[in-house]
Structures are given as C-alpha cells and as structure tokens.
Amino acid sequence: MASAVRQQTSSSESVPTRDELLIRARDWESLLLEGPVTYFPIRHHSPACSLHLERWIDEVRPETIIVEGPRSYDKWIASLLSEECAGPVAILATYRESDELMATRHSAFFPLCDYSPEWVAIRQGKSIGARLRFADMEFADKVRFQQHARAEEAQPGTTLGLLLGDESHLRYSQFINELVRRMGCRDFDELWDHLFESRAGEMTTGEFVGTLATYCDLSRASHEPEQLESDATHGREAIMAEVIQGELKRLKGKGRKGSILVVTGGFHTVALPFLVNAKQAAIPAELPELDPNLTGSWLIRYSYDQLDALAGYRSGMPNPGFYDALWQAGREFTSIAEKRSAIARLITTIARQTRGQTIAHEASVSDSIAAVQMLQQLAALRNHAIPTRNDLLDAVTSCMSKESSAGNDLLASIVKRVLAGDRIGSIPSSAGQPPIIDDFHRQATRFRLPVDTIERRKTSLELYRKPEHRPVSFFLHQLELLEVSYATCVDGPDFINGHQLGKLYEEWSVGWTPSAEARLAELGALGETVAGAATQRVVQLVNLFEEQGTSRNADAAVDLLIRVCRCGLHSYARQIVEVVREHIAEDGTFVSVASGLSRLELLRNAREPLEATRLVELPDLITQCYRRATHLMDGLANVPDDLVDGSLDGLLSIREMLASQNGEVSKENDRLRLDEDLYCDSLERLISNSATPARSEIAGAAAGLLHNLGRIGEDRVCEIVERCLDAAVLEVDRVCGVLRGLMKVAREVFWNMDHLLQRIDKLFLQWEESRFNNALPHMRLAFSELSPKEVDLVAGRVAGLHEVDSIGVLTHPDVTEEEMQLIVRATELLNRSLEEDGLK
C-alpha cells in the first residue's frame, strides 16, 4: 500500500532529497552572496528575513542598497526615513487611462510595516550611510504591459487596490504544493513559518539565504516562461537588472564583496544574477510615452487589519499583529524568551476578549494557562524554537473551544481581530498628502470626528435644533456621495426617497479606515477639497445620466438637486438648478414632472436640514415645474396603461400641494403662489364632452378633483360617471376605471351623493349578466381604495335603494373568546413558521 502512495504522488519526483537540497542551498549561497553584488532574497513582511537582512547590512556595510519597488519611489525614501514615519504605511500608486473624468482607473498599494524587509533595508542602509535606490517597473507601465500582452483576452476594467509585491508565484506552485503536503502543513504560510520564521535563529545568514533561494528556484521551475512573460515578471526583472548594472558601472570595477546589496522577492532574486551577468541585457517591451499627469503616487497611512484582509490571497503574511508582536519583542535571535512571552500575551488577550461576549464558552484563566502550556509543548513537538502562528492557533483551538468546530465562529473572529492587530501607521507631514486628505483631516478634526481610530463610533446629529450640526451632516453626506468608506447613515430622514421625514435626528456610524484615506487620495484627481470633489462627482453624475438616456427627466434631475442640498453644496447648486430647469422644460411625461414637483416641494418644506432657504431659485423652480405639469395634464387623455397609476398619484399630489398652499401661514414673501386655475382648467379639459379620455380613470379622477375644489356640482360628476359607464367600449376595465379614478381622489362622494349611487345602480341593472361578471374583478380593484367600514357604508346604501333592510351578516360577533384566542394563537404559530421558513 505504501508503494501505491508513492506511485500516486509521482509528481513529487520534482522534489529533491534532503541532501540534494543542502548541496543546492550551498551553491545558491555562494552564487548570491560572494560577488560584488549580493542578492538577498526576501518574502514580503517576513520578520525572519528582516532580522537576517539587518544583520547582513551591519556586517557587510554595502555602499548601495537596491530595493524592489517602482523606480519613481526614490522620492519617498526621505519620508520613509523620517522619525515621524511609523508603520504600517503604504505607497499608493494610481493610474488613469485618460484625462477624462470617467476614465478607467487603476490603483495599487505597496504596503510596508515596521518589520518589512524592504523598509528595514532602507532604515538600516541609512544608518550606515548607504546609497538607497528602488528598482522595479512603474505601476502604470505594469498595467499597460499586461494589457498589451493579454490584448486578445477579455480586459479587466478598473482595477483598484491591487498589491505591489505580489507573491502568488511563490505561493501557488506545484513544488510548493507538494512540499506542503510532505511536511504535513496546512498551507504555504504554515510551511513558511515552519521552515523560516521559527528557525531563523538557528541558521547563519548564508544558510538562510541559500535555503530560501533554493526553494524559490524550485518554485520558479514549475512556472511556464510564457506566463512569466505575459504577466510582466520578465519585464520587471529586466528593469531591476538595468538598475543593478547602472550601479555596477558607478563602481568602475572597484567593488569589493558585497558593495551592492539587492533586496527583492526571492522569486526574482534567483533570476537576477543571470540577467545582470548576461552580455546583452533584456529590454522590456517598448511602451508609448505616458502623460505624467495620469499617474501619481502617495505615501499614506495603512492599518494592520487592511494588510491582513489582503494578505493570504496574494501577498504578505496573514495575522500581522502576531508578527508585529514578535518583532517588537526583540530584534536579537537570542531574545527567545521575550518572544515567547509576547505570544503568551496574545493568548491572554484573546481569553480576555472572550469574556462578557455571547460566546458559548468564556475562556477562563485556567484555559489561558492550558493554552500557553500547550503552545510551548506544541512548539517543542514541532521543533520550533519560537512558537509559530499556527502553534498559537492550535493551542487556542484546543483549549478554548468547547464545541464542535462549527460553533466557534465568534472565537474565530476574536482570534482574527487580536492577531490582525490594531496598529495604524503615521506619516511625516513633510511627505505631503494629496490636498484633499488635508482638507478631510481639517474638517473631521473641526467636527471632532475620529481620524485615527478604526473603532466605529455612533454620532447623532440634531438637524433641526442645532444649526452647527448641519455642516457635519453635509460633510458626511459628501463623503458618502464620494463612496469613501468613512461614514454610514444608519438612521434619519431620507429626503431623496421621502422616507422617515418625521425624524429629527440623523444617526451616523463613523470610523476612519486606511482604505477611506486611500479612496480620498484617489479622489484627489477630482478636486482639492472634499466639497470640490463632491461637486465634480455630481457633475459626473449629471453627465452620466444624460449619457444613459435618462435625459429630460425632471424627477431624476430633482433627485440630483436634493442630493446636492443634502451635501450642503448650495453654492454649487446654481449649476444644478439650471440643469433641473432644462430637464423640466424638456420633460414630456406628466408622471416624472409631477413627481419632481412634489419632491421640490419636499425640499422647500425641509428648510432646516437641507437649508433650502439658501436656494433662492427654489420657489421659481417650483412654479415652473407646476406650470409644466399642468400643461402636460392635457396629454393624460391618452396616457398609456402603465402610467395610469402614476398619473393618478401625480394629480393627487398636486391637489395636496395646492391645498397646503392655501392653508400655509408662513411669511407673505416666502409664500408660494401657484395658480389654482391652471390646474382646474386642465382638469376641465379632461372631462369636456368633446374629449373623453381613453382611460376613464383619468376622467373619474378629474371629476372627483374638480368636485373637491368646488368647481363642479353633483350632477356633473354623475353625468361623467354615467357617460363613462355607458360607453360602448368592449373592455370592461376601461369602463370601470371611472369608479377607480373617482374613489382614488374623492371616495366620500359614494356615500355623500345619493344620486350618484342611484344612477350607477340603474346602469348596472341594465347590463347583461356576463358583462357585469367580467367587470367584477375591476370593480373589486376600484373598491380596494375604501376601508372595510366604508365598504359597509356604501353597501348599506345600495341595499337601501332596493329596499332591502339587511345586507346579510358581514361580521360574526358570536365568536366565543376561546375561539378567538385559538385563532389568534394559530395565526401567531403560522406567522412564526412562515418566518422560520423565510417566507414572511
């Protein structure tokens, strides 16, 4: 059976034996470290690499240090060396494909934490006075190169938040997979910790470099050259080699051993010596000249939780808080005891955090003791001088979870949070941030909003009572409009959709995140201030919806106007007002104009929170919109079926507006004066004898509204209803519509006008049975406007017409209390079971 296992894993033949590995490691050691150029392989964010690198720089004292990273990042070296600069930070690279506002954008982070080998090399290099350089392809070029190479494939659109220093080559290779399996590890990260992090102190730097290079080399062998060509790996390495060659020339042959130190990801390290020593340097593909305005790079603050979120899938090591604790505990290989206790401290932190949570099992002190004990024994069993991340995870799993593994999500999330760490970096003020970030900081500090903690906080704003809260609300709405993940409105009036307008407060959940800052840096292209960027964004939105064919839509334009007011961009609103004006003038549908009108009115009424009084054009705009709406009412005679409901709503909302205008007691000059006659004349035209609307709903509604406004009498209403009901139209729904329209706007006529009921009754009696039956469903729809009590009322009156005293038992008062209780309970049970099945 054992032979079967071997057969099955024949792919493993590519893995050399232990002795062969040792020989190869020695070969690599001398190849990489003996010459004037030393090539130091690293894994991004590996403390073990950093420790060896630090030591190497101290010993060999290179004159020049070259670090993997786009060449233009040389300008950030001074900032990275500043005292004020503390990890984690990231260099954000942005690239727009064109100068247009809606251009495809790309961005990438180059994260650095205190223990990142790249940063350690820069800092240590500075302390010995070495020349420091970056060497890699520019981000924009990498994007363009990959697009060029993969021209025939589907192009990914916007790519935001990629990582520079991608290690997927190392992570996903056949060799690594086989090694992971053989060593009984769960994944590449465990393998890495097992081979390098836990034993860094047991190896000389030479052995460390040799071993790491050997693994990288074997891993590289399982990648196809075509793949490395098309993903720009070769192109990037050519640039690195070019920089190294340039530095070699500077030495003019006077270099000693280790004059130049090259710090790159191990995957590249094993290729570089051959490229540098080759007679003819590889030349990366020619790319067209790039407008420097389209690219940018910024040094920004970063956080461990963000690093953690991106780690594991492409780059870097998971649980940065763990490695940070190790790094902070001591920079010597001998500080094993300190590191052990740092890890033990992580365990007690996890245990503390389980307490007071709704977790199945709160970890006691004895659990912590057991876990620390287990940690040490596991490390001993696995031959780890310093316990690894997985040792810690195993110890916590074993000693603190008391359920089957499914029930441990909360514990897992606590562990993840503790091991992610909560450190947030800082950058020197001289590094200069995009001005928009400065503006953000200035405003957030002024409003006493958090700018350096990722804990989310609740902020409540009193929109009506406290005028000083309004700018805060505007600011947060601007950020929301800009899709900056800083603040979320959890509760409050929604003026855009017209919900919860009675709320006096706005509740926000606010929390700074590095990605918010990154997003702001990206938005720097839109403007220098948050408000400026928000305005630009509105302009983008306007352009966008004109392109998308939502043009000439008054409602959508008003939507934009409200949005702008919510963001407090009143000074910029003038442009939007013009846009709205245009849209109102050109919009040909009554429904959207009417809806726009009612929302303009909403905006006007919500003076405090939206500070609509600052919008002097508003009354004028409302008047224009009203006129346009009344003008468009003529078209309602032939409104298409799907717009009937919207039209009825529109008619009713204008009626309500007129009513409230008359009842308004505000200051005379502020008062809106809409000409009621315009509305009534249009309605009159709709019911005029010569133009009976095709949809009788509109006629019914018009009659009801006019009666309501006191413009027509009972007879006229009856006449219109009769005319519609008696029409020689085959479709009964068109006939019954008149009742529906009437009930929608003025249902009281059905019990106030005896005459009306009589005439309808008479008409129905003349109908054939089948026609009446066909009409029933439409009638039911019409009557759904009435409440049960009103239906009862109307039914009683109709019965009276036929001299029937009783219309039968509609209610059953003889239900006993027990029966009632039973029904209530049954309903409850049914509801609950529906809810449980997710059917509610």
Added chain:
Amino acid sequence: MAKKKIASGKSDLASSSSDILRSPAELLYADELNALQASDTFARPPGWHLSPRAVRTFVLGSEAAPLGENSPEITRKFYGNDALVDRSIVTLIGNRGLMLIGEPGTAKSMLSELLAAAVSGGSELTIQGTAGTTEDQIKYSWNYALLLSEGPTRRSLVPAPLFRGLSEGRVVRFEEITRCPAEIQDTLISVLSDKVLHIPEFEGADAVLHAKPGFNIIATANTRDRGVHEMSAALRRRFNFETVTPISDPEFELELVLKQAGALLHQCGAEARLDRDVVRVLVDAFHELRNGRTKEGGVVEKPSSVLSTAEAVSVVMSAGIDAAHFGDGTVSGVHLARQLTGAVLKDDEGDVKKVRQYFEVVVKARASTDTNWKDFYTARDQL
C-alpha cells in the same frame, strides 16, 4: 517494563494472531512500536512509553522524518489533519483530558486507540459509553464472595478501566461518552481535576487512589447522537476539544478505503480483487452525497444517514465478500451499488429517494462515458 510488555505482546501475536478477529493497535503495529522505542532519543513525559515525537511518527508515519537505515517504515495511520494529531498528543501530556468529537465514522476511535497504544503501550483500558453504563463499569466493583468473606480489601476489589488507568499510570479511553447519562459522565470530574479516585469502602491511606504519571483520558463523542452541549460545563472545561472532520481529499479517502477494505477482506479469507477505478466511483459518490455537491459543482441532496469513510470501507468489504463467494472474485460497480442498501440506506425512506435521485441525475450522466459508473448505474434497481 514497557519494553517487556510490547515484546510479550509480540509473542502473543506470533502464537495467536490467527485466533484474534481484530487485533488491537498495539498488537497490529507491534513491530513499529518496537522500532520507534528503540530509536527514540527524545525526552519522554513521565509514564509515557514513547516521546511525543515518536507518538506523532507512529500516527502520521515516517515519510517526513524517516527513522534510520534498518528500521521499518512507519506507516501513516491517520489522514487529513496533522495539526489535530499534534494538538491531541500535547493535550495528553497536560492535565486536561482529550475529547474527540465529530461525525460518526471519522476515525475518532481509531485515533484514540492509536494514541493509547503509543502513549501507554496498550489500548485495552476502554470504557464503552452506553445508556446503561454504570459507575461500577467505570471505577471498580466487588467480587461479592470475597467481599463477604474478607470485607472490602484490595483482593476483593475488581478494578474497572479507570481504576487501572490511575493505578498503572496509563491512558484510559472512554468511547461515546455522550451516550452515558450526565450523572455518570460527571464521575470523571474529580478524577480529571484532582487526579484521585476515592474508595470510601477502604480505610486510611487506601481510601484514596492517586493517579500515577501517564494517566489521562481520551473520550470520543459523535455529533449525530446527543451533542456535547448536554455535557456539564464542569466536565467540559476539563477536556480539550478536538473536532475530527471527514477526509476532504477524495484521493486520500480512496487510498484509505482500499487499504482498510483489502486488509479486512484478507482477514476474513475472501480474496477479492479491488480495482482502484471501481472503488473510486463509490468514494466519489460518498464524497458528493456527504458534501451535497458534485465534482462539477452541482447541488445534491444530502442523505441523513452517515456516509463516512468507515461506511465506505464496509460497503467495499461486503461487495468484496459478495464478489469472492458469489462472483468471479472481481468487485464491480454492480456489487458496490448492491451493498449500499444495507450498509448506508438504513430505514429512512427519504434517504432512499435522495440516493435514487442521485443515481438518476449524476450517476446516469456519467454512465454514458465511463464504464465503472455505468456498472454502478445498472444496479440502481436494487436500491
């Protein structure tokens, strides 16, 4: 002493292995245990027969760390989760018991047997938890004839596994602990926390039995029966919990099924030929039904009955016996499908429907391109 024990075990094996229907781990792997003990240079926790590293090698095999030139290769006996084995070994060194939980048939008992055999040199101190387990069966009982004539003396006391484990400093296994009533389970609390057993019938120093180093408990519980949450919190906190999950890699599982079914068939004298590709059909089917997903990503209804590796082994074994005695000795898909009925589909109508649906949708589609799946499909009527 330990050496002697294993050596004597070996001689037992030589003389009587053919008389034993199923040899315990310490007999089955006596050679490996001896080799490990001979080459073991690492420190052993008090009372242990092997160092933790050697225990690990015993369970996980010596592929990663071969013993040496003349030593036999140590086979891998537990697949799927190496870290779990590490944690389990470390737990046994400490002062908490080890609780293995998981679906039935995920080799919890096997792991506990292997660990007990490696740590204490024997796995026979086993308490089988049932609804009728009494304290007598766990701690000790009396030889009533002697009790009447001599009173409560050490001679009249009949030690049960827990008593022996404490007095000899060995690992005690408690199988299916959650099947016992909670009050019986709680017998373990004082033993696990103070490491003593009180014998009130004795007087003086004898009334307290102190555990010797090396004593610990490995309990197993399956999640299908009454869950662990019915266990008292007091007892729960004295155990470290490890969840054993079904093997996630179908290739591993296939390997395991072939190996175990082959050994079992050999043991019962049925020489049947097991073709890897034929058995793969069954393992794949089990895998897909268990996970509710096909290889292609389609959704399958999960049957409620247990579809563990152990069940797969039992199906293959029955199919082998069928083929050896009633066929030409070659196991085909037909044999496998036929055995599904008794081994997997117990008395649940719904399960039969689900499996039949699986045959109609998934198996049928594959039957057109693959003869092994076709054979499997042809026997669907016998479900």
